[in-house]
Amino acid sequence: xxxxxxxxxxxxxxxxxxxxxxxxxxxxxxxxxxxxxxxxxxxxxxxxxxxxxxxxxxxxxxxxxxxxxxxxxxxxxxxxxxxxxxxxxxxxxxxxxxxxxxxxxxxxxxxxxxxxxxxxxxxxxxxxxxxxxxxxxxxxxxxxxxxxxxxxxxxxxxxxxxxxxxxxxxxxxxxxxxxxxxxxxxxxxxxxxxxxxxxxxxxxxxxxxxxxxxxxxxxxxxxxxxxxxxxxxxxxxxxxxxxxxxxxxxxxxxxxxxxxxxxxxxxxxxxxxxxxxxxxxxxxxxxxxxxxxxxxxxxxxxxxxxxxxxxxxxxxxxxxxxxxxxxxxxxxxxxxxxxxxxxxxxxxxxxxxxxxxxxxxxxxxxxxxxxxxxxxxxxxxxxxxxxxxxxxxxxxxxxxxxxxxxxxxxxxxxxxxxxxxxxxxxxxxxxxxxxxxxxxxxxxxxxxxxxxxxxxxxxxxxxxxxxxxxxxxxxxxxxxxxxxxxxxxxxxxxxxxxxxxxxxxxxxxxxxxxxxxxxxxxxxxxxxxxxxxxxxxxxxxxxxxxxxxxxxxxxxxxxxxxxxxxxxxxxxxxxxxxxxxxxxxxxxxxxxxxxxx
Numbered sequence: 001x002x003x004x005x006x007x008x009x010x011x012x013x014x015x016x017x018x019x020x021x022x023x024x025x026x027x028x029x030x031x032x033x034x035x036x037x038x039x040x041x042x043x044x045x046x047x048x049x050x051x052x053x054x055x056x057x058x059x060x061x062x063x064x065x066x067x068x069x070x071x072x073x074x075x076x077x078x079x080x081x082x083x084x085x086x087x088x089x090x091x092x093x094x095x096x097x098x099x100x101x102x103x104x105x106x107x108x109x110x111x112x113x114x115x116x117x118x119x120x121x122x123x124x125x126x127x128x129x130x131x132x133x134x135x136x137x138x139x140x141x142x143x144x145x146x147x148x149x150x151x152x153x154x155x156x157x158x159x160x161x162x163x164x165x166x167x168x169x170x171x172x173x174x175x176x177x178x179x180x181x182x183x184x185x186x187x188x189x190x191x192x193x194x195x196x197x198x199x200x201x202x203x204x205x206x207x208x209x210x211x212x213x214x215x216x217x218x219x220x221x222x223x224x225x226x227x228x229x230x231x232x233x234x235x236x237x238x239x240x241x242x243x244x245x246x247x248x249x250x251x252x253x254x255x256x257x258x259x260x261x262x263x264x265x266x267x268x269x270x271x272x273x274x275x276x277x278x279x280x281x282x283x284x285x286x287x288x289x290x291x292x293x294x295x296x297x298x299x300x301x302x303x304x305x306x307x308x309x310x311x312x313x314x315x316x317x318x319x320x321x322x323x324x325x326x327x328x329x330x331x332x333x334x335x336x337x338x339x340x341x342x343x344x345x346x347x348x349x350x351x352x353x354x355x356x357x358x359x360x361x362x363x364x365x366x367x368x369x370x371x372x373x374x375x376x377x378x379x380x381x382x383x384x385x386x387x388x389x390x391x392x393x394x395x396x397x398x399x400x401x402x403x404x405x406x407x408x409x410x411x412x413x414x415x416x417x418x419x420x421x422x423x424x425x426x427x428x429x430x431x432x433x434x435x436x437x438x439x440x441x442x443x444x445x446x447x448x449x450x451x452x453x454x455x456x457x458x459x460x461x462x463x464x465x466x467x468x469x470x471x472x473x474x475x476x477x478x479x480x481x482x483x484x485x486x487x488x489x490x491x492x493x494x495x496x497x498x499x500x501x502x503x504x505x506x507x508x509x510x511x512x513x514x515x516x517x518x519x520x521x522x523x524x525x526x527x528x529x530x531x532x533x534x535x536x537x538x539x540x541x542x543x544x545x546x547x548x549x550x551x552x553x554x555x556x557x558x559x560x561x562x563x564x565x566x567x568x569x570x571x572x573x574x575x576x577x578x579x580x581x582x583x584x585x586x587x588x589x590x591x592x593x594x595x596x597x
Contacts, residue, residue, distance in 0.1 A: 008074070008093075010099055132166065196208040206257070233257055299334060300360065324339070403448065412440050421458055482533050
């Protein structure tokens with residue numbers, strides 16, 4: 001155990017984590033030149049296409065220093081705010097962390113958020129200023145920011161360029177010298193924490209774990225403490241680029257476990273593995289439970305694929321523990337699921353993964369947050385995940401919505417535009433701190449519903465990509481909210497209804513009706529699109545019918561012949577409108593997201 005080091009890399013998005021991981025793997029000869037490629041640990045097509053890390057990736061390296069061989073277990077983590085749950089799981093399995101900061105961009109909001117997660121777990125932090133080879137790099141200024149943030153000495157900061165391979169040896173030596181070896185007792189009952197897992201079609205659930213006490217051996221009878229189920233360890237091994245089976249794994253190490261379990265609900269991330277014959281007294285304190293921020297309905301385009309969608313979501317939850325879902329039905333879309341996501345990017349990624357990995361064609365409804373409706377007579381607090389769940393307005397005393405504390409770090413040139421954006425979104429400025437002469441931190445209180453659509457995109461465009469955002473939930477507040485229903489020919493479409501602030505309802509309804517008019521194809525009959533609050537219609541658009549020229553065959557003769565034909569067509573259109581069904585395309589359900597475009 002003296003020669004084991006467990007560490008992760010934490011940073012803001014695009015500060016060079018994956019490239020640094022590549023250089024560390026090269027320096028320790030953990031992978032061959034033939035296996036080497038850029039961002040080698042990002043093994044999902046989606047990660048490579050978007051240039052972001054979505055999943056944490058664990059890998060073992062060996063490094064010789066001062067005549068001794070050290071085992072280094074690295075967990076590379078995502079940087080985007082939507083995947084901070086992945087980061088918290090990686091941090092729970094480590095004793096130290098490399099805090100990587102871009103020498104050109106400096107400390108960003110997510111850098112600070114991930115740092116606080118690491119400090120909560122008492123991790124040893126090694127500050128690294130990366131990308132010092134960039135022409136606009138300011139490594140000394142960024143190093144001073146880090147000294148200020150961590151209260152460390154200047155000589156503790158390592159200057160590196162992952163792209164050029166500068167400072168890699170210094171980082172490896174700092175990992176060995178500064179990060180403490182894992183603590184634990186080899187002869188104590190087995191205690192191992194599952195920090196990740198995925199589903200293999202042939203072998204069932206494969207779990208990644210970190211051992212805190214004891215040893216896991218091949219063939220050992222194991223007990224999962226939360227479900228109280230026992231399994232045999234069919235295979236255990238270490239995590240290199242490919243999995244390497246071994247006979248046993250000792251205290252302090254990271255490895256994988258194959259049990260042959262086919263039911264994905266039986267193995268949970270955050271669970272404790274122990275020995276079935278000599279179990280531990282208490283489980284390891286797992287990670288904090290994920291709190292979904294954004295909810296959306298996910299429905300199969302083919303209603304017969306409901307069970308396939310359920311299986312796909314369960315397998316995806318195994319690999320993405322932050323995903324939560326429960327069944328729901330919609331009058332417009334049939335049977336589906338109400339799914340909880342950590343943010344809009346998380347929602348996009350889940351939709352892409354369902355389509356790519358499981359060949360599922362899905363419709364995702366308008367995303368919304370969880371509200372609380374307080375009933376008038378009983379004072380009961382009802383959780384509302386979608387507008388369809390909202391009790392009748394006459395029974396509601398008031399509605400509460402979730403608020404967040406948003407931390408925005410930007411250049412001082414863009415303060416005015418960002419403040420205007422936040423105030424438009426019902427935000428309240430809490431503080432404004434200058435980190436340096438050019439960089440400022442703005443802290444706002446904002447309703448979460450105002451942030452989930454296009455706030456991040458707007459923030460990026462207003463600041464020319466310089467602003468960074470991090471947020472945390474601060475509780476629920478009473479707001480003047482109403483349910484706005486969309487009606488097509490007088491029939492409500494529950495999947496298009498929204499809960500919205502009363503002051504914005506009229507303008508929002510008008511724009512949404514106009515948008516739907518462009519997106520819903522013309523029918524054989526007239527289609528009325530209405531936005532209503534209760535029984536009061538606040539906006540209306542009409543899609544004109546497709547009209548066949550029934551009078552084309554009338555050449556000459558009395559005008560009454562033409563009138564008779566037109567009257568018959570009119571009666572047919574009226575009858576068709578009563579029984580006709582309006583087909584609503586997927587683009588119309590997502591119209592709310594692009595209402596400003």
